[in-house]
Amino acid sequence: MNSASEYDLDLSDEDRIELLRTMRRIREFESTVQNKFADAEIPGFLHLYIGQEAIAAGVCHALDERDHLTSTHRGHGHCIARGLATDRMAAELYGKETGYCRGKGGSMHIADVEAGMLGANGIVAGGIPIACGAAVSAQMRDSDEVAVSFFGDGALSEGAFHESFNLAGTWNLPLVGIIENNQYGEMTGLDEQHPPAALDDLTIYGEPYGAARDRVDGMDVEAVYGAAKQAVERGRTGGGPSLVECVAYRFEGHHEGDSQFYRDEGEYDEWKQKDPLLTYPEKLIDEGVITEEEYAEMEAGIETEIEEAIEFARESDLPDPSEAYEGLYSEGGGHA
Amino acid sequence: MSQTTDTQTDSLTLVQAVRDGLRGEMARDDSVIVMGEDVGENGGVFRATQGLIDEFGEERVVDTPLAESGIVGTAIGMAAYGMRPVPEIQFMGFVYPAFDQIVSHAARLRTRSRGAFTCPMVVRAPYGGGIRAPEHHSESKEAFFVHEPGLKVVIPSTPYDTKGLLAAAIRDPDPVVFLEPKLIYRAFREEVPADPYTVELGEAAVRREGSDVSVFTWGAMTRPTMEAAENLAGDVDVEVVDLRTLSPLDEETIVESFKKTGRAVVVHEAPKTGGLAGEVIATIQEEALLYQEAPIERVTGFDVPYPLYALEDYYLPEPARIEDGIRDVVEF
Numbered sequence: 001m002n003s004a005s006e007y008d009l010d011l012s013d014e015d016r017i018e019l020l021r022t023m024r025r026i027r028e029f030e031s032t033v034q035n036k037f038a039d040a041e042i043p044g045f046l047h048l049y050i051g052q053e054a055i056a057a058g059v060c061h062a063l064d065e066r067d068h069l070t071s072t073h074r075g076h077g078h079c080i081a082r083g084l085a086t087d088r089m090a091a092e093l094y095g096k097e098t099g100y101c102r103g104k105g106g107s108m109h110i111a112d113v114e115a116g117m118l119g120a121n122g123i124v125a126g127g128i129p130i131a132c133g134a135a136v137s138a139q140m141r142d143s144d145e146v147a148v149s150f151f152g153d154g155a156l157s158e159g160a161f162h163e164s165f166n167l168a169g170t171w172n173l174p175l176v177g178i179i180e181n182n183q184y185g186e187m188t189g190l191d192e193q194h195p196p197a198a199l200d201d202l203t204i205y206g207e208p209y210g211a212a213r214d215r216v217d218g219m220d221v222e223a224v225y226g227a228a229k230q231a232v233e234r235g236r237t238g239g240g241p242s243l244v245e246c247v248a249y250r251f252e253g254h255h256e257g258d259s260q261f262y263r264d265e266g267e268y269d270e271w272k273q274k275d276p277l278l279t280y281p282e283k284l285i286d287e288g289v290i291t292e293e294e295y296a297e298m299e300a301g302i303e304t305e306i307e308e309a310i311e312f313a314r315e316s317d318l319p320d321p322s323e324a325y326e327g328l329y330s331e332g333g334g335h336a
Numbered sequence: 337m338s339q340t341t342d343t344q345t346d347s348l349t350l351v352q353a354v355r356d357g358l359r360g361e362m363a364r365d366d367s368v369i370v371m372g373e374d375v376g377e378n379g380g381v382f383r384a385t386q387g388l389i390d391e392f393g394e395e396r397v398v399d400t401p402l403a404e405s406g407i408v409g410t411a412i413g414m415a416a417y418g419m420r421p422v423p424e425i426q427f428m429g430f431v432y433p434a435f436d437q438i439v440s441h442a443a444r445l446r447t448r449s450r451g452a453f454t455c456p457m458v459v460r461a462p463y464g465g466g467i468r469a470p471e472h473h474s475e476s477k478e479a480f481f482v483h484e485p486g487l488k489v490v491i492p493s494t495p496y497d498t499k500g501l502l503a504a505a506i507r508d509p510d511p512v513v514f515l516e517p518k519l520i521y522r523a524f525r526e527e528v529p530a531d532p533y534t535v536e537l538g539e540a541a542v543r544r545e546g547s548d549v550s551v552f553t554w555g556a557m558t559r560p561t562m563e564a565a566e567n568l569a570g571d572v573d574v575e576v577v578d579l580r581t582l583s584p585l586d587e588e589t590i591v592e593s594f595k596k597t598g599r600a601v602v603v604h605e606a607p608k609t610g611g612l613a614g615e616v617i618a619t620i621q622e623e624a625l626l627y628q629e630a631p632i633e634r635v636t637g638f639d640v641p642y643p644l645y646a647l648e649d650y651y652l653p654e655p656a657r658i659e660d661g662i663r664d665v666v667e668f
Contacts, residue, residue, distance in 0.1 A: 043469075095644045122472045157403040159406070186373060324643050
């Protein structure tokens with residue numbers, strides 16, 4: 001498993017502060033909506049990204065505006081790292097008219113064409129073939145855009161993953177698959193879902209498809225960035241698909257309300273030592289990139305941002321019932 | 337046909353009746369295997385299989401990888417060689433990766449092999465809305481499966497029927513898609529015989545007798561339909577027929593009820609277009625046209641993807657909308 005030192009990093013202090021800010025914003029958003037869900041303000045299902053922030057932040061930092069993404073049911077982190085506005089995201093979670101999907105998608109379907117965000121996805125592995133298509137489009141237009149698909153370790157068991165990477169390898173597509181190995185497929189551990197040969201390196205699934213493989217510490221945002229940057233560069237320059245495994249840990253349940261009976265004793269505490277929201281601020285402070293006061297100030301600003309996002313969501317209107325038919329077909333009006 | 341050998345009963349919710357039905361069939365037949373995502377120690381997303389792993393072990397309560405097509409396809413192969421697998425799909429909206437295996441293979445194995453192979457498999461999935469979650473987590477797409485010859489499709493609406501229909505489905509020699517109304521998984525209790533019994537597939541149940549209008553429905557919509565009927569009592573005499581098995585349809589009970597009332601409403605939560613109401617109405621037209629006294633009304637979901645919370649209450653048929661439909665038909 002690679003650490004940041006394995007990569008040729010080109011991160012300025014400003015970049016590193018930005019990575020920290022992104023992770024902190026994701027954490028704040030997630031912790032806040034977790035509370036609002038517990039208070040029954042947010043209905044439906046909620047799958048939190050807490051613990052995996054370094055992956056979204058690191059990968060998205062390696063992308064340009066022109067690139068494309070598909071996300072998962074655990075997609076808030078990807079959206080924030082991609083630059084989506086937390087107020088419109090919160091509004092979507094609240095089912096409000098001002099949300100990214102006008103209150104029709106909720107937590108699991110946030111999409112934003114302008115950001116190249118093809119959508120979170122309620123179906124495990126559902127986004128991978130779509131990213132494949134975005135990559136085909138990029139290739140056919142002779143652009144140097146890449147398509148990145150985030151998915152969990154569980155998605156590697158789905159046919160959609162294998163079909164997509166077979167296509168990507170055969171057609172030499174600029175597709176970057178980011179495996180977010182958070183140790184669990186829903187409530188079942190890795191070792192019950194994959195054969196022994198895959199357990200130590202899930203990128204083995206990319207081998208027959210000719211994907212370039214990399215395995216990286218998913219709790220280290222700079223390592224993730226380094227791996228993603230290489231994979232993206234490969235895609236941009238006609239090098240074909242990559243598969244990057246980010247080894248991380250999901251600090252919360254599969255969904256809110258999950259009893260988490262499956263965790264081994266001490267496992268959580270062990271991973272907690274590697275929590276990127278503990279280690280990275282400490283590192284940047286130690287290295288003099290940011291002072292404790294500056295970080296406290298950053299945190300306060302983020303807390304305000306997320307509070308305001310929730311307020312925006314609360315105050316927004318519910319969609320009118322007629323909205324259900326809007327956007328269904330192109331002639332039916334549709335979203336601007 | 338209900339076979340009961342014991343009068344001892346338990347007061348069960350619908351989801352408990354699923355579990356009790358599975359337990360009963362697993363105890364009486366070693367070839368019954370429960371499999372699916374997190375069905376083991378976790379007991380399934382809705383706890384339908386809770387505790388079964390302790391009783392029957394990991395060999396018969398199998399946690400699978402996230403692989404719907406693989407789960408159902410594997411179950412087909414197991415069924416072809418004498419086992420009775422009961423794969424669970426966590427939500428009906430997650431079944432589509434397995435749709436190919438169900439439609440292209442499970443439904444056709446017997447006919448392709450001229451009966452040499454059979455597929456005694458039950459695909460269980462919670463279906464339907466009302467839990468404030470969007471799209472895949474709430475949809476009701478029973479018509480997809482009813483459209484496929486070779487499949488049976490069952491939707492219970494009470495704990496008693498759940499246990500009996502599930503047992504019948506598991507014992508059935510052919511593949512059954514068994515859809516469970518998750519909205520009423522825990523909505524009420526009913527006395528359910530402790531011993532295994534079956535409720536025969538293909539038979540509708542008249543939940544309420546009436547002479548003015550027949551209302552046909554199933555699953556989670558049975559309760560709001562009954563409520564509408566009670567609200568109209570004294571004014572309109574409503575007959576409520578719970579279809580229970582959607583394929584094969586109990587045409588005899590449908591036609592018999594309609595011949596008595598001459599008026600009908602069909603209630604389902606699936607979108608209107610291509611929904612099963614059309615099939616019920618066509619059956620009536622074919623078999624009892626001359627008894628018809630009014631256009632037949634459909635009270636259904638709308639032709640949109642299942643909407644999120646804010647619009648859900650408008651989407652799902654509720655007693656007031658069902659009452660309006662009934663009045664339209666009666667006052668025609």
